[in-house]
Amino acid sequence: MSDQVRIVEVGPRDGLQNEKTPVSAETRIAFIENLVKAGLHTIEVGSFVSPKAIPQMVNSDQVLRAVDHHPGYEFHVLVPNEKGYEAAKAAGAKVIAVFASASEGFSRANINCTVAESIQRFVPVIERARADGIKVRGYVSCVLGCPYDGEVKPSAVVDVTKKLWDLGCYEVSLGDTIGVGTPSKARQLLRAVAAEVPMRNLGMHFHDTYGQALANLYAGLEEGARVIDSAAGGLGGCPYAPGATGNVATEDVVYMLEGMGVATGVDMKQLVAATNDIAKVLGKSPVSRVASALNAKARG
Amino acid sequence: MSDQVRIVEVGPRDGLQNEKTPVSAETRIAFIENLVKAGLHTIEVGSFVSPKAIPQMVNSDQVLRAVDHHPGYEFHVLVPNEKGYEAAKAAGAKVIAVFASASEGFSRANINCTVAESIQRFVPVIERARADGIKVRGYVSCVLGCPYDGEVKPSAVVDVTKKLWDLGCYEVSLGDTIGVGTPSKARQLLRAVAAEVPMRNLGMHFHDTYGQALANLYAGLEEGARVIDSAAGGLGGCPYAPGATGNVATEDVVYMLEGMGVATGVDMKQLVAATNDIAKVLGKSPVSRVASALNAKARG
Numbered sequence: 001m002s003d004q005v006r007i008v009e010v011g012p013r014d015g016l017q018n019e020k021t022p023v024s025a026e027t028r029i030a031f032i033e034n035l036v037k038a039g040l041h042t043i044e045v046g047s048f049v050s051p052k053a054i055p056q057m058v059n060s061d062q063v064l065r066a067v068d069h070h071p072g073y074e075f076h077v078l079v080p081n082e083k084g085y086e087a088a089k090a091a092g093a094k095v096i097a098v099f100a101s102a103s104e105g106f107s108r109a110n111i112n113c114t115v116a117e118s119i120q121r122f123v124p125v126i127e128r129a130r131a132d133g134i135k136v137r138g139y140v141s142c143v144l145g146c147p148y149d150g151e152v153k154p155s156a157v158v159d160v161t162k163k164l165w166d167l168g169c170y171e172v173s174l175g176d177t178i179g180v181g182t183p184s185k186a187r188q189l190l191r192a193v194a195a196e197v198p199m200r201n202l203g204m205h206f207h208d209t210y211g212q213a214l215a216n217l218y219a220g221l222e223e224g225a226r227v228i229d230s231a232a233g234g235l236g237g238c239p240y241a242p243g244a245t246g247n248v249a250t251e252d253v254v255y256m257l258e259g260m261g262v263a264t265g266v267d268m269k270q271l272v273a274a275t276n277d278i279a280k281v282l283g284k285s286p287v288s289r290v291a292s293a294l295n296a297k298a299r300g
Numbered sequence: 301m302s303d304q305v306r307i308v309e310v311g312p313r314d315g316l317q318n319e320k321t322p323v324s325a326e327t328r329i330a331f332i333e334n335l336v337k338a339g340l341h342t343i344e345v346g347s348f349v350s351p352k353a354i355p356q357m358v359n360s361d362q363v364l365r366a367v368d369h370h371p372g373y374e375f376h377v378l379v380p381n382e383k384g385y386e387a388a389k390a391a392g393a394k395v396i397a398v399f400a401s402a403s404e405g406f407s408r409a410n411i412n413c414t415v416a417e418s419i420q421r422f423v424p425v426i427e428r429a430r431a432d433g434i435k436v437r438g439y440v441s442c443v444l445g446c447p448y449d450g451e452v453k454p455s456a457v458v459d460v461t462k463k464l465w466d467l468g469c470y471e472v473s474l475g476d477t478i479g480v481g482t483p484s485k486a487r488q489l490l491r492a493v494a495a496e497v498p499m500r501n502l503g504m505h506f507h508d509t510y511g512q513a514l515a516n517l518y519a520g521l522e523e524g525a526r527v528i529d530s531a532a533g534g535l536g537g538c539p540y541a542p543g544a545t546g547n548v549a550t551e552d553v554v555y556m557l558e559g560m561g562v563a564t565g566v567d568m569k570q571l572v573a574a575t576n577d578i579a580k581v582l583g584k585s586p587v588s589r590v591a592s593a594l595n596a597k598a599r600g
Contacts, residue, residue, distance in 0.1 A: 183559075243592060
């Protein structure tokens with residue numbers, strides 16, 4: 001467990017995109033700069049989707065341009081199609097993320113096409129990105145359950161993950177989008193996928209809807225996975241259970257890793273400050289246990 | 301992981317004792333009956349401490365007498381000394397719990413004596429209980445860290461646990477009182493203690509102050525531990541970080557176990573109803589992730 005773990009901070013994108021209150025580009029930039037200050041080196045900062053569909057991500061080009069001046073840091077943006085790719089490239093993106101679902105029900109409801117069609121849609125995007133020297137990260141959603149189809153077979157996850165990998169993604173992140181996974185299932189899934197795609201190229205993107213995320217991450221770490229997606233403050237609720245918890249909180253992940261002797265390079269005090277700042281803007285308390293506890297201690 | 305796990309529900313004692321608002325005996329009785337209805341078979345229902353010191357636990361004799369009519373169920377009460385033992389016995393207690401700290405700082409601050417003195421104080425209590433045919437459970441607090449002394453050596457935990465075991469406790473529960481443990485430390489600790497006391501007689505009593513409890517429990521289960529203390533709704537804050545999370549929530553534990561194929565016999569719907577009822581009395585939302593998510597889904 002002593003080797004390096006890489007944290008991919010997704011708060012400014014996956015987090016804020018699922019918060020009701022849209023946040024201005026200026027505030028998002030300040031949030032990202034705070035996260036950089038806290039020592040997070042890989043940050044997903046925006047999404048080039050239709051502002052009508054997701055108003056929270058409007059002006060992602062502005063955000064990317066403003067923050068992308070830290071050498072050695074990686075700023076990712078989500079891209080849904082070729083149009084989005086054009087915009088991302090124009091804004092200077094060096095890493096983009098594409099996404100597919102492991103379940104047909106979610107694919108249909110979310111992007112109105114089959115899983116196979118969605119992957120097909122990304123073929124030209126990935127090809128162009130590779131030709132342009134832009135790295136592509138893949139996401140697979142609903143890897144441990146689907147709000148429409150219920151159980152999702154590991155073989156379906158393996159299939160989609162392998163396709164994204166074969167197309168040229170340098171890393172594929174496995175999303176427990178509705179947070180229904182439990183440790184042994186997470187472990188079995190990673191083992192199954194790692195038979196086709198190297199474990200070091202798999203990300204764990206687990207939501208904390210039912211409080212299981214950290215236990216699932218620990219199980220995954222034991223299995224050999226080394227990439228964790230998380231969001232400062234546990235930003236981003238669950239559209240399928242409004243009011244529930246969203247992404248696993250970066251603070252809680254860092255606390256676990258540091259406690260296990262895995263150095264993250266993250267300054268917890270700065271991270272909690274970043275979390276508190278954005279929580280203030282959103283008008284609510286951070287949902288992360290660590291931020292709550294450290295804030296409580298600070299109040300005395 | 302397929303063998304039985306036993307849940308010790310501590311909400312009515314460790315939970316409510318750490319809530320600011322004292323709750324009437326009637327309400328505590330109704331809460332316990334709801335927990336019984338939900339399928340929890342081992343419940344810590346009260347404490348025979350001075351009502352001046354802990355007003356939340358006043359009338360625990362009344363509570364115990366009212367609920368102790370379910371054959372096959374176990375209702376535990378905490379006992380701090382011989383006086384408390386007398387009262388517990390008079391109320392018909394069949395299982396009592398005694399406690400010691402693994403750290404000197406906590407022992408001094410909490411019960412104003414050394415660890416050795418506190419154990420000495422329990423010698424006559426345990427002797428009398430055994431002579432009276434009353435089972436004794438032991439608690440060791442601060443097993444993964446102390447609010448006064450900081451780090452706690454596993455050897456100190458092993459020492460206190462073994463003493464309680466040797467005195468005749470049928471089970472000793474290891475308390476991460478301030479929730480600072482992380483999975484590998486929890487695992488190493490259990491391994492160390494199990495060298496002296498059988499693993500099946502060790503309980504895991506982990507608080508969720510920093511969100512680590514479920515991950516720590518999973519690590520402990522992998523190590524072979526099979527007894528989990530938890531509180532419905534995650535009741536009971538942390539006196540050392542007011543506003544932070546308390547005991548790990550029974551709902552979250554049950555969700556994890558059932559997801560791993562470990563049958564708990566707990567009816568989740570009834571359990572969340574019990575949690576909601578007591579949360580209403582306390583005038584706050586349940587802190588458990590599962591209750592939040594299921595309540596959100598129920599609201600639609």
